[in-house]
Every structure is written in C-alpha cells, then in structure tokens.
Amino acid sequence: MSVKIAITGATGRMGRMLIEAVTQSADSVLTVALARPGNPAIGQDAAAFLGKSSGVLISDDINQLANADVLIDFTKPDGVLKHLGVCRASGTRVIVGATGFDDAGKAAIADAAKDIGIVYAQNMSVGVNLVFKLLDVAAKVLATGYDIEIVEMHHRMKVDAPSGTALRMGEVVAGALGRDLKDVAVYDREGITGERDPSSIGFATLRGGDVVGDHTVVFAGMGERVEVTHKASSRMIYASGSLRAARFLMQQSSGLFDMQDVLGLK
Structure with missing residues (x-):
C-alpha cells in the first residue's frame, strides 16, 4: 500500500524536489501540497512544474494534513510547529527537515512525539x-x-x-x-x-x-x-532520504527518531 505524503512549502526549491521524488516513487503518493496564504500557485496542480498532473492542487488549508500518513516539512521552525499541532490531532506522522529550532521548539517536537511518530534530523541525506x-x-x-x-x-x-x-x-x-x-x-x-x-x-x-x-x-x-x-550536488539526496524516513515511520505509532534510527546505525 502506498504511503500518503503531504508536503509543505510546495512551491519552494526543496518542496518541488520532494514532489518530484514522490511522483517517481513506486510506494508513495502525493495527497497534500501546501503553500503560504497568498501564494500565486494556490489552486494549481502541484506537479505542473514537471509538466505532469498529480491530481493534487496546491492549497493553504493546513487542515488538509489530516489526509496524509506522513508530512514532510522543510519549512521554517514557526511553520513546522504550526503544522505539528494539526498533525498531532489527526495522527499524521511528521518528518522535520527544517533547521534553526531553539530549545523551546525542540521541546515542542519532543512533546508531540508522545502521540505521533516523528523523524527529526538536521540533515536527511x-x-x-x-x-x-x-x-x-x-x-x-x-x-x-x-x-x-x-x-x-x-x-x-x-x-x-x-x-x-x-x-x-x-x-x-x-x-x-x-x-x-x-x-x-x-x-x-x-x-x-x-x-x-x-x-x-x-x-x-x-x-x-x-x-x-x-x-x-x-x-x-x-x-x-x-x-x-x-x-x-543535488537536493534530491534530502528528498530520497525523506522518503526512506517515511517508510520507517509507517512502522512507528509514536516516538522521536532521527536518521540514525532510520538507517539502523545506532
């Protein structure tokens, strides 16, 4: 069964790389693509930049995160923490690829991991x-x-x-x-x-x-x-690592993990 993936920052460089990786994956499917309110791409197909149709329109409605198994989030810390609250309520697992969190932000991630599976890594490669x-x-x-x-x-x-x-x-x-x-x-x-x-x-x-x-x-x-x-040399390494983390998270109902756990290096 395919892993249903949500991607935030869908129009950014990393967001587009993630969308491309998901469309090329045999075991994942894009179900949610989010952008900030006011983004001119809202309402467009998320894979239009690839010359493809994904059937998923870019939206600014974060409540759509409930329609995914796993959120992959490389946006800024304030955005991640906002999305984390919705995911915790809906049971959507989260991959945090953003950096720059202060101690309070890291504590919020750890607290959310009591209820949902989270992979938090400063680098997904x-x-x-x-x-x-x-x-x-x-x-x-x-x-x-x-x-x-x-x-x-x-x-x-x-x-x-x-x-x-x-x-x-x-x-x-x-x-x-x-x-x-x-x-x-x-x-x-x-x-x-x-x-x-x-x-x-x-x-x-x-x-x-x-x-x-x-x-x-x-x-x-x-x-x-x-x-x-x-x-x-390419952001695709982060996207590929994120999908590997998504497969790992599907086996976890809750808990805080990093890529060392995903790769079995601990």
Whole structure:
C-alpha cells in the first residue's frame, strides 16, 4: 500500500524536489501540497512544474494534513510547529527537515512525539548520516593531540548559520569526546584571540552562489591532518532520504527518531 505524503512549502526549491521524488516513487503518493496564504500557485496542480498532473492542487488549508500518513516539512521552525499541532490531532506522522529550532521548539517536537511518530534530523541525506557515524569513530580514535575544526558552505539564500548539519557534526564529535558542544564551540574569531584552546571545536561558515551544501570536519594533529568531508550536488539526496524516513515511520505509532534510527546505525 502506498504511503500518503503531504508536503509543505510546495512551491519552494526543496518542496518541488520532494514532489518530484514522490511522483517517481513506486510506494508513495502525493495527497497534500501546501503553500503560504497568498501564494500565486494556490489552486494549481502541484506537479505542473514537471509538466505532469498529480491530481493534487496546491492549497493553504493546513487542515488538509489530516489526509496524509506522513508530512514532510522543510519549512521554517514557526511553520513546522504550526503544522505539528494539526498533525498531532489527526495522527499524521511528521518528518522535520527544517533547521534553526531553539530549545523551546525542540521541546515542542519532543512533546508531540508522545502521540505521533516523528523523524527529526538536521540533515536527511543518507551519506551525511553515514558521516555522522564515521565522525563518532574518528573522534574517539583522535581524541588526544588533534585540534577539531568544522567548515561548511551553503548557497547565498540560507538564513541560519552555522548550518544544522554542521552543528550536528559538532554535537557528534563533542559527545564522542565526553564534552558538551555548548561549552566548547567557538563560532567567532577576530583580532588577538590568543592560542587555540585544545578542547574547543571551531566553526567556520561560508555563504555564496548556489552551493547545495559542503561540510568538512578537520582533525589537525602534529604532522598529519584527517578530514572527513561530505559534498551535496543535488537536493534530491534530502528528498530520497525523506522518503526512506517515511517508510520507517509507517512502522512507528509514536516516538522521536532521527536518521540514525532510520538507517539502523545506532
């Protein structure tokens, strides 16, 4: 039986990529496509940009989320939290691909997971989540004598920094070393900074052009440097990972999960 998928932000870059992935999938079907009120595409077929007919019209009625098994939401935190309330009431599972949540937002997601299945991941890419696993191993092996820096670059339109993926990489590395990222992260360097604190994890953020997403974690030792890198060339990797998460969620009635759970890496 096909998984009924709802997509928010249906006219955005990620929304369109998700719609394309669903239309190409053999085991999922698009049932809801949402956009913000006033969007000129409202009333149009959701797959019109592909030259296809999906039979689903773009709408601004969030109550339609009840007509889906799983919502895939890459919109901004305020939108996600609004949609989450409707999904919790209707029993619709949720995949949260948005980043930039504060502690209250993360707590709201965790609370909703008491009633519905939720996959919340800062990056839905299968490859990136494999990198998370590799970083855990690398950090434990290189725990002494190596300085750790994280460099990320995204397109000029990205609104949050560092990226959610970079922060998650930092959390994975810090956790493997028995540290709390909040205590050791360094986000700004300017002027006379003094020597580098060996326990710190530094972040460098680059923005420009149409870069989908590049991330590198550097373990710099004396005489050698180990770098773990992931480069994304298409947003389709996030869409494909989201559909994999949707299949996983259909086996979960409630609970909070991430892509490590989806991929069986824990």
